[in-house]
Ligand SMILES: NCC(=O)CCC(=O)O
């Protein structure tokens with residue numbers, strides 16, 4: 640039925656009637672945000688008492704384990720269900736394979752163990768990716784042309800995911816865009832008794848310029864230099880390909896899928912949600928956060944309002960949840 644058949648013509652039909660008062664606006668609102676929608680990404684480094692600002696991400700810090708604990712506690716208090724860990728690895732621990740990522744007593748497994756010991760009811764998500772660990776900043780070992788080697792990378796990622804699962808992580812989130820990694824990780828988890836470990840697959844991750852500030856935060860920007868990730872991350876011109884990527888990851892055992900970046904890719908999010916009807920997430924990435932922060936700092940945008948509007952747009956476009964550096968701010972605001 641078309642809208643013309645359903646609704647009365649003017650003046651019997653006046654859409655503004657329902658917009659006149661706050662009570663009817665609230666009554667007919669189709670989508671709303673809640674703290675349950677958020678996953679809070681945090682940067683964690685070795686050390687003590689660290690709370691180091693990231694200049695290109697105002698309001699975001701690199702924490703050591705001790706200073707991260709109160710942040711985790713705040714997530715719980717505000718009802719944010721999941722904390723996502725992103726490691727800042729010391730340059731001397733990086734190598735061409737990113738082998739530090741597979742060390743059972745490395746930074747991330749140590750942080751996961753302590754978080755789960757102190758706050759068992761807080762969900763912890765780990766990125767499964769080698770770029771914070773490689774000396775060249777790519778997401779896996781490379782050949783002489785700089786091409787990331789798919790199967791060798793998948794082997795390392797599988798080891799990394801197992802180490803994270805042994806440490807007690809709730810959700811592993813492979814963000815590398817290698818082919819076949821979801822299936823390999825799922826099989827390894829099952830074979831090793833980690834039947835409850837959830838996989839959130841970065842299924843449609845685009846080769847985007849919006850990740851710049853994140854690379855500053857984890858310290859991979861300088862290592863990566865001018866080289867791109869276009870041989871594994873998706874071409875921003877594609878959308879049918881995103882559906883094929885999601886289909887593969889679901890067949891290989893993903894529990895949840897993700898589209899990334901967020902706001903410039905809401906069309907992709909909508910297509911994915913409508914096509915598969917599975918738990919679908921979006922990542923409001925560092926560049927999106929930085930744009931809002933910069934414009935607000937200049938007095939050009941009202942930060943509070945723009946943040947809530949942008950996050951609501953993800954829900955309207957079909958997201959079941961949003962990874963966002965604004966998670967705590969937004970949850971505080973929702974709490975009033
Ligand atoms: N694998 C995690 C990311 O690449 C995050 C990107 C961003 O926030 O810009």
Ligand SMILES: [Mg+2]
Pocket residue numbers: 816817818819842884887888
């Ligand atoms: Mg894929």
